[in-house]
Amino acid sequence: MGSTKAPKKTFEAMVFEALSQLFQNLKDAEIELQNVSIEADEIELEPVVRTVLAQIPTAKIAEKPTVKRLPEKLLEAEFTPPISEYPGRVVEVKIGATKSEGGSRGKSITIGGEVAPALYVFDGLNPHPPVVSIDIFDARIPLAKAVKTEVEDVLNDPVEWAKKAVHKFEAEIVNLHLVSIDPLLNDTPPTEAAKTVENVLQAVDVPICVGGCGDPLKDLKVFEKVCEVAEGERILINSVTLDMDYKRLAEVVKKHGHAVIAFTSMDMDMARELNRKLYEVLPRESIVIDTTTAALGYGLDYAFTVMERTRLAALMGDVELQHPLSSGTTNAWAAREAWMKLDESKWGPRELRGPIWEVVTALTLLLAGVDYFMMMHPLAVKTTKRVIERFTSGGMFDSSRYLSWASLDI
Amino acid sequence: MARSLSPLEVYNLLPKTNCGKCGEANCLSFATRLVNLEVEIEECPPLVEEVKHRENYFKLKDLLKPPVKEVLITRGGKAVRIGGEYVLYRHEFTYRRPTAIAIDISDSMTPESIIDRVKQIESLSYPYIGKELKLDLIAVRSVTGDPESFRKAVRVVLDNSSLPIVLCSLNPDVLKAGLSEMPGDKPLIYAATVDNWSRMAELALAYDCPLVVSAPNNPVALKSLVKTLLECGLKDLVLDPGCMGGEGLYDTIVNFTMLRKAVFRANDSLLGFPLLGAPISVWLEKGRALDRKWEECYLAGMLIVRFADVLIMHSLDGWVLLPLLILRDNIYTDPRKPVSVKPGLYKIGTPDENSPVMFTSNFALTYYTVSSDIQAAKVDAYLIVVDTEGLSVTSAVAGRKLTADKVAEAIKESGIENQVKHRYLIIPGRASKLSGEIEEATGWKVLVGPLDSSEIPKFLSENWYGKRLWEAGR
Numbered sequence: 001m002g003s004t005k006a007p008k009k010t011f012e013a014m015v016f017e018a019l020s021q022l023f024q025n026l027k028d029a030e031i032e033l034q035n036v037s038i039e040a041d042e043i044e045l046e047p048v049v050r051t052v053l054a055q056i057p058t059a060k061i062a063e064k065p066t067v068k069r070l071p072e073k074l075l076e077a078e079f080t081p082p083i084s085e086y087p088g089r090v091v092e093v094k095i096g097a098t099k100s101e102g103g104s105r106g107k108s109i110t111i112g113g114e115v116a117p118a119l120y121v122f123d124g125l126n127p128h129p130p131v132v133s134i135d136i137f138d139a140r141i142p143l144a145k146a147v148k149t150e151v152e153d154v155l156n157d158p159v160e161w162a163k164k165a166v167h168k169f170e171a172e173i174v175n176l177h178l179v180s181i182d183p184l185l186n187d188t189p190p191t192e193a194a195k196t197v198e199n200v201l202q203a204v205d206v207p208i209c210v211g212g213c214g215d216p217l218k219d220l221k222v223f224e225k226v227c228e229v230a231e232g233e234r235i236l237i238n239s240v241t242l243d244m245d246y247k248r249l250a251e252v253v254k255k256h257g258h259a260v261i262a263f264t265s266m267d268m269d270m271a272r273e274l275n276r277k278l279y280e281v282l283p284r285e286s287i288v289i290d291t292t293t294a295a296l297g298y299g300l301d302y303a304f305t306v307m308e309r310t311r312l313a314a315l316m317g318d319v320e321l322q323h324p325l326s327s328g329t330t331n332a333w334a335a336r337e338a339w340m341k342l343d344e345s346k347w348g349p350r351e352l353r354g355p356i357w358e359v360v361t362a363l364t365l366l367l368a369g370v371d372y373f374m375m376m377h378p379l380a381v382k383t384t385k386r387v388i389e390r391f392t393s394g395g396m397f398d399s400s401r402y403l404s405w406a407s408l409d410i
Numbered sequence: 411m412a413r414s415l416s417p418l419e420v421y422n423l424l425p426k427t428n429c430g431k432c433g434e435a436n437c438l439s440f441a442t443r444l445v446n447l448e449v450e451i452e453e454c455p456p457l458v459e460e461v462k463h464r465e466n467y468f469k470l471k472d473l474l475k476p477p478v479k480e481v482l483i484t485r486g487g488k489a490v491r492i493g494g495e496y497v498l499y500r501h502e503f504t505y506r507r508p509t510a511i512a513i514d515i516s517d518s519m520t521p522e523s524i525i526d527r528v529k530q531i532e533s534l535s536y537p538y539i540g541k542e543l544k545l546d547l548i549a550v551r552s553v554t555g556d557p558e559s560f561r562k563a564v565r566v567v568l569d570n571s572s573l574p575i576v577l578c579s580l581n582p583d584v585l586k587a588g589l590s591e592m593p594g595d596k597p598l599i600y601a602a603t604v605d606n607w608s609r610m611a612e613l614a615l616a617y618d619c620p621l622v623v624s625a626p627n628n629p630v631a632l633k634s635l636v637k638t639l640l641e642c643g644l645k646d647l648v649l650d651p652g653c654m655g656g657e658g659l660y661d662t663i664v665n666f667t668m669l670r671k672a673v674f675r676a677n678d679s680l681l682g683f684p685l686l687g688a689p690i691s692v693w694l695e696k697g698r699a700l701d702r703k704w705e706e707c708y709l710a711g712m713l714i715v716r717f718a719d720v721l722i723m724h725s726l727d728g729w730v731l732l733p734l735l736i737l738r739d740n741i742y743t744d745p746r747k748p749v750s751v752k753p754g755l756y757k758i759g760t761p762d763e764n765s766p767v768m769f770t771s772n773f774a775l776t777y778y779t780v781s782s783d784i785q786a787a788k789v790d791a792y793l794i795v796v797d798t799e800g801l802s803v804t805s806a807v808a809g810r811k812l813t814a815d816k817v818a819e820a821i822k823e824s825g826i827e828n829q830v831k832h833r834y835l836i837i838p839g840r841a842s843k844l845s846g847e848i849e850e851a852t853g854w855k856v857l858v859g860p861l862d863s864s865e866i867p868k869f870l871s872e873n874w875y876g877k878r879l880w881e882a883g884r
Contacts, residue, residue: 070608070642077633081668082676119663119716120671142861184843214808243810265801265809266749292805296733297538299775299802301740302749304715305501312499334804334840336862337732346534348729356704360711360733364741367663367715383708387659395660397627402652405691406578406600409518409553410724 081122086315090114090322091284092128093259095173096207097234102257105233106205109172111288111371112324117311118369119391129392130366132373132385133209134171135330136161138188138196139180144339146354147376158196159203166204169378170385175209175238176200181222182213190225197226201233209236209261209374216244223249227256238326239263239290242274250281259286261326266292266299266306268313272320288372290326295335296361303327304368311369324371332361333376355379363387415473417441423466423473425456444474447496447506477673477682478719480507481620481646483547484596485574490546492648492719493684498674501745508742509713510720511734512547512576514690517554517563524563528571530726536735539778543735545573549600549690549722550588552579557587564588576600576722582609589617596620598720600686601650602639604631611642619646622686626652627661629669629681636680647683648720653713655692655705662687662709663716670717684719693724703730714738750800751777755824759790764880766791766870767826768836768859769817771798771806780863787867792829796820803840814847821852832880836869 092113097103109131116124138158143151150169154161158176165171178193180186197210210226212219223237237253239261240246253260262278264270271289278287291310294303307325314322333339338357341350358380362373366387375381421441428436432454434443443449451470457463480494490510497503513531515524528548536543548567552560560579567575568591575597577588585599599617601624602610614621621644625631629651636647651665652658666685672678689710692702707730710721714737725731750772758781770780772795784791796816798806806812821827821835835854837845839861849856857879860869873879 070611071638074604074607074634075638075641077630077637077680079629079633079672079678080676082672082678084675120667121664122668182843184846214810216810241809263809265799265805265811292801292809294802294805297736297740298779299749299773300737301500301743301745304741305745308499309501331804334802336864337736340862340864342728346728347536347732348727352729353732356707356729356733359708360737363708363712364715364737367712383704387708387712390657390659391663393660395657397652397654397658397661399626399628399652401694402626402654402658402691403580403601403603403624405688405694406551406580407553407555408551408690408693410514410516410690410693 084116084120084123086116086123088315088317088319088322090311090314090324091287093285093288093324095209095234095236095259097232097257101234103233104201104205105207108234109207114311114315114369114371117308117315118367128371129388130371130373131172132375132381132388133173133175134165134169134381135175135177135374135376136165136200137177137179138193139186141179144333144350144354146339146351147333149351150378159199162200162204162208166206169381171206171381172385173207173209173236173372174200174204175211175374177211177238178222178226179213181215181218183215183218185213187218190222193222194225194229197235198229201230207235208233209238211238216241220245220249224252227252227258230258231256234258236261236288240274240278242270242277246274246277247281250278253286254282259288261288261290262323263290264292266294266302268306268310268321271310272318275320275323284323287323288326289321289323290328293327293329293331293361293365295332295338296357296364297335297337300361300364304364307365307368307370325369326372327362327365327370327374329358329362329365329370329373329380330376332358332380355383359383415445417445420444420470420473423470424454425460425463427456429456431455444470447474447504476506477677477679478670479646479683481598481648481684482596483510483574483576483598483620485592486572486595488572488574490574495719498671500741504744504746505742507719509718509738510546511710511731511738512549512720512722513545513726514549514551514578514722514724515563515567516551517556517559519563521562521566524566525570527726528567532571532573534726534728534731536732538736538739539775540782541739543739545731545735547576547598547720548573549576549578552581552584552588555579555581555584557581557584560584561587561591564591568592574598576720578722580606582606582613585610585613589613589619598622598648600624600722602635604635607635607638611639611644614639614644615642620648621646622648622650623683624650624652626650627658627665628652629665632669633678633680636683640680648686649681649683650686650688653687653689653691653709654694655689655709656695658691659709663712666713666716666718685717686720686722687713687718688722689713690722690724703727706730707733710734711737714741748774748800750774751795753795753797753820755826755829756781756793756795757791758784758793759788761790761792761829763829763831765830766836766874766880767794767830767832767834768792768838768866769794769796769820770838770863771796771801771803771812773798773800773802773806776802780866783863783866787870789867789870791870792826794820794824794826803838807841807844812841812844814844814851817844817848818851821854830880834874834879836874838863 090112096105096108113127180188237260291306338354355377362384424437434440478493478495483490578600601622623635689706692705703725798811833854836857836859842858845856
């Protein structure tokens with residue numbers, strides 16, 4: 001250290017270098033130098049020492065490289081993948097029912113069954129890839145422009161919307177949100193809402209998931225009717241919460257052979273509590289959990305960590321959390337960076353920012369262990385599905401080619 | 411791992427003089443903060459400066475050493491720190507050194523275009539909850555393979571930017587030409603491989619710089635290189651396990667995961683170094699630039715989540731980098747920070763009896779976003795924070811955590827009724843469906859505000875100041 005004196009070196013760097021040298025000397029010759037008149041310098045240097053060392057905390061006191069004779073050839077090493085044994089396993093939940101299973105879907109889809117965290121393939125291979133579903137609504141709701149452009153032609157017709165989601169955007173499951181039942185909006189009666197569900201079931205042959213409006217009383221009434229008309233189809237009810245008559249809903253779901261999403265707000269204790277209550281009625285294989293998704297930039301870190309912890313706890317044997325995870329990834333669009341017009345010369349068009357926002361939110365949660373994605377933008381759906389396929393089919397890393405990025409002419 | 415240390419254990423190695431030079435009341439409180447990694451050992455001046463504490467300094471340094479070594483990339487007074495991690499999962503403690511993002515410059519570019527690109531890199535900045543999110547490093551690549559061209563390109567970058575540097579070439583002669591331009595600095599050198607490691611080791615030793623060790627998709631070779639380079643006397647290494655999109659995505663994510671897990675779950679100390687990802691490799695595939703950018707973005711995002719400590723990228727588009735800058739901020743946020751702020755009445759600026767009254771949720775991010783938007787507009791206002799159990803407005807409305815009754819209760823408890831003469835309440839646009847119920851429960855007249863708080867200033871000037879509503883609303 002300190003052998004070269006660069007012309008551009010800052011004052012701090014020089015002081016730091018001098019200090020390091022000082023420390024080095026002191027270390028080499030502790031006794032002789034111990035009481036030499038350094039004190040005056042110390043006082044003067046103190047504020048600088050603090051700034052400098054705060055900037056460069058690994059003070060180079062111990063870091064001086066000891067030059068040795070270079071080995072003639074590479075030393076051998078071994079690598080053993082760090083494998084963990086996980087005592088727990090996530091339950092499998094089947095969504096949709098084919099003819100032979102008592103329904104009319106083209107196929108049913110099973111999620112869950114994990115034996116290891118997402119993509120910890122050295123720990124164990126998980127049996128089912130996550131699925132990507134698409135959100136559709138039975139009434140006009142405010143949508144981001146980038147999304148609206150894609151579905152403008154079907155906004156007023158949930159049946160056409162469902163068809164487009166399946167045939168054009170390749171949704172594996174359709175999430176029909178019955179927002180119009182909201183007493184504060186259209187207050188659509190249960191029979192009418194159930195009719196929409198029947199129509200969508202007839203229009204597409206993928207499994208469907210049916211959501212309410214968030215009003216615990218109205219949702220229950222509507223779900224009762226929906227469960228009844230969809231008997232045998234094993235739809236996924238979205239959702240049961242602690243502030244509704246969960247017991248009643250669980251009984252209805254069970255009676256008609258459906259599955260349900262248990263929704264809680266980023267709180268593992270509440271997720272456990274709700275599940276415990278549901279177990280009194282429902283088999284574990286009928287419960288998916290949703291611990292809440294927040295958008296990238298607006299709480300994704302909390303959402304991610306709650307999901308990651310939930311999955312790890314499940315694998316470590318916490319029975320009450322051993323359920324597939326669902327994510328309302330569409331919430332990504334709540335981020336202003338996803339939908340608002342920003343200075344385009346700096347941040348690009350929102351037509352790109354929006355879908356990539358949804359992608360990054362989805363893939364972050366994929367790594368936390370999400371099994372069931374509810375998404376919106378076709379481009380985001382496509383990318384997320386492709387990534388999941390890559391992880392399902394494995395891959396071929398082209399080691400011979402990789403390093404050439406360093407000299408690549410782009 | 412620092413978090414499992416007891417403050418007493420650390421305290422015993424401190425000077426125990428309670429001199430207060432660190433800013434703490436006493437050594438025990440400094441010890442507690444050290445264990446929580448809120449301060450650094452070097453902030454105790456006596457420990458660093460006085461010879462008699464030297465032995466304890468080294469003991470402490472060792473005691474508090476992170477399993478993933480911290481490596482510094484420095485330039486002048488600037489240092490980018492990478493690694494220094496204590497945990498595998500962020501909830502186990504907190505991640506510490508946000509993934510540094512480097513943008514490339516190639517030596518085949520003209521000086522003018524280099525300057526242009528450097529300016530873009532330096533000026534990219536996004537305001538986010540009181541911070542400015544920015545890029546960290548410039549990676550100079552040798553496309554020509556010519557040492558002199560590389561040296562010149564490095565010179566242009568140095569003259570036009572103050573950012574620390576990554577020098578990229580597999581040819582030691584090329585790198586040496588670049589290094590010769592930066593004496594005293596510590597650029598990160600990319601990269602030592604099974605083919606060139608010996609000469610790279612000499613370079614890194616001669617210039618005392620951190621060195622990237624690259625062994626694509628081959629952890630055994632990676633460890634073998636690390637072992638050899640440590641034997642050479644090198645200390646600051648960075649590991650490149652290989653990073654590719656497309657067919658290579660699977661192995662990429664698995665390798666990053668496996669290597670980092672080996673440090674924390676199998677005590678594999680040879681792997682206890684920062685991890686480098688090069689999403690720039692997606693440009694090896696031909697095709698539309700837009701597709702390359704898209705892939706580079708999500709690959710980088712996955713690596714930020716899966717343990718990358720430094721990334722080298724090519725795309726400089728705002729829409730590619732913005733989600734990554736925010737994702738990295740989110741992932742590296744201390745998870746011990748509370749999700750919510752205290753419900754109650756918050757004054758922004760100096761509001762009076764005619765000032766607008768708004769409410770929002772007590773989710774910390776919502777509160778900070780809304781209040782900083784109002785502050786930035788220099789508007790005086792009352793902001794009532796309703797207890798939504800830490801949920802955002804949208805989630806709280808959906809989950810019935812934000813109801814008309816809760817708003818009524820919050821208004822009552824806030825004492826706002828004695829602070830303003832009018833009875834107008836501006837509610838978040840995302841709670842618009844509650845407007846009727848809120849009017850009923852509170853007796854206040856509801857104005858539905860914008861969907862996004864950035865539009866509050868515009869909303870107020872049109873609907874509040876423009877109409878002078880407070881005069882009518884008494």
